[in-house]
Amino acid sequence: MAAIRTSKQKLQHTFWLGCGLLCLSGALIAWAITDQDQLEVVEVAKEAQIPVQIQPEKVAATTHLGGLLEQVRPLDMTTRVVATGQHEAEFRGNKFIEDNKNKYVIELFRVSEEQIINTFLKKQTQRKDYRYLRLSGENQAEQYVMLYGLYGNQDQAKAALAATNFGLPKSAQAHVAALSDYQEFVNDMGSDELGLNKKLYEVKLRPVALPRVDESVLAEAKRNLARQQALTRTTPRQTAVSPQSQNQTAPTIHPEKATTSTTIVRRDQQGTVVDVEKTQSQSNGE
CATH class of the missing domain: 3.30.70.1070 (Sporulation related repeat)
Structure with a gap:
């Protein structure tokens, strides 16, 4: 690949060198056949130095003058203003x-x-x-x-x-x-x-007859309530015999030494045991 590139470069250099020699030969031939006596020297007159005068440019009238009126519109003095703030319904314009x-x-x-x-x-x-x-x-x-x-x-x-x-x-x-x-x-x-014109309404209240309460009915209701509360406070005592004493055979006890065992179980209205009290009493054999 390097050899191919080198041969191409040499060929290009030889071509450009040949073109240069031909141009140089043509120039020498043209110079040799030219007669120098026929040449005339022409003097160019110098331009007179005229001072430059700067004049203001005149602006010609154009039909596009004022073309930005649509983009920036003039202030309209007839436009009404909406005053900011919370106005009452009596505000007028x-x-x-x-x-x-x-x-x-x-x-x-x-x-x-x-x-x-x-x-x-x-x-x-x-x-x-x-x-x-x-x-x-x-x-x-x-x-x-x-x-x-x-x-x-x-x-x-x-x-x-x-x-x-x-x-x-x-x-x-x-x-x-x-x-x-x-x-x-x-x-x-x-x-x-x-749309802020709020309407004001006046409310007029009329006297209305109230229902009359029967005092006897209230008194009867109070008595029933007091009676129910009294029954609730006085809970009855329930007496029960211990299950162990029922299953066992009662021993023979001498009348003089006989004793009685009593178990008192207190329950509430739902049947839950609240208190258990055991008492013993001794008889005199009478």
Whole structure:
């Protein structure tokens, strides 16, 4: 195998060497037949050095300008907000104001924490006329406003305010306001839209006649119970003769020295032996 490879390599080297000699011979022949007098020297003029001026590139108008609107959509200012937290059933949003924007309400107070509203509502026995809103906006600090009632005009609202005692402290000044005044600062979804409007039910209890107990029946039952307990405490004694004394023949004993042996076995109600007592008595022969 080594000899075959060596012969192939020699053949390749000889071929490439022959090609090189032929190229060299062709070049010498071309050089020999060329007339040097016919050659002309051509001078190449140097390019004038012109300062490069950098100009800003002009952006051509394109039909694809704003093509990312589908990927990054602009902020929609009409989108309503769902305020986080556990709201009461009386929480309302801009839908409530839009449906009743021409009506009037009684504003009881404003607070910065919703928990104060929740505590106030839990103290009310009748909550159907109470509602509250969340106010927020660019120039409005976040507040919760407690409202009462829904009236067709301002006079009705003022009459209800004068006739109703809300039990508020003196620092809270209730007044009449139009629902349209809150429309600019409300952008929430109320509990009525979110399905959180819990219905409140009132349970009324009626007096019911109780059955009259016969005292004689109770007295008879007590007497029967006392009688049964007395019988249970006094267990009868059962007297039994020892089996050994029955099997043996009674010995002849002199009347003066005759003795009587008695075995008393106490059993409970189930028949279990509780106590065994043996007694002996001596007769006088009378």
